[in-house]
Amino acid sequence: MNSKERHELRYRRRKARREEKKRSLAEQYGDFDKVFTFENLYAAYKGCCKGVGWKASTQRYKANVLLNVVDTLDLLKSGKFKSKGFYEFDIIERGKERHIKSVHISERVVQRCLCDYSLVPIFSNSFIYDNGACMKEKE
Numbered sequence: 001m002n003s004k005e006r007h008e009l010r011y012r013r014r015k016a017r018r019e020e021k022k023r024s025l026a027e028q029y030g031d032f033d034k035v036f037t038f039e040n041l042y043a044a045y046k047g048c049c050k051g052v053g054w055k056a057s058t059q060r061y062k063a064n065v066l067l068n069v070v071d072t073l074d075l076l077k078s079g080k081f082k083s084k085g086f087y088e089f090d091i092i093e094r095g096k097e098r099h100i101k102s103v104h105i106s107e108r109v110v111q112r113c114l115c116d117y118s119l120v121p122i123f124s125n126s127f128i129y130d131n132g133a134c135m136k137e138k139e
Contacts, residue, residue, distance in 0.1 A: 025122050035118045036076050036110075041069045044113035049106060057087075061105045072106055083107060 029035065045065060046119065050059050062066055075081040084102040103111070 012079045016046060029118045029121045035112060036073060038069060038073055040113050040117050041073055041109060045069060047116070048108045048112050058118055066115070068106060072110060076110065081110065 001043050042065075045061075045068075048060065049058055053062070072081070084104045084107060086103060088099065091098050091100060120135075127135075
């Protein structure tokens with residue numbers, strides 16, 4: 001066996017290990033029913049409310065949080081969850097006008113649940129080191 005053949009065998013072993021790791025991550029974090037559970041949606045809600053608990057929309061959602069989370073879970077499982085669109089408004093900050101498109105709290109909960117329990121665990125190993133201002137290990 002010459003060096004080129006040994007190189008090819010090492011390459012195939014590394015590639016097989018990467019594929020196996022990718023497959024196991026997809027099995028573990030890629031299942032819809034494992035990602036969207038009541039516990040995960042509730043934890044995502046708790047994370048979404050940090051720093052914005054003073055807002056009226058967040059307080060309205062918080063007043064019936066258990067019912068809201070159960071309703072969201074039912075809509076997701078039945079395939080009827082739809083975006084409510086954006087809440088749009090303009091602000092003037094330091095003399096510059098900005099147009100803001102804000103997502104409703106119920107959609108932020110779903111987005112955060114998807115990111116925290118599926119996308120980040122699957123793709124975080126492929127991020128470059130400097131990418132990740134909001135990654136838990138890099139805060």
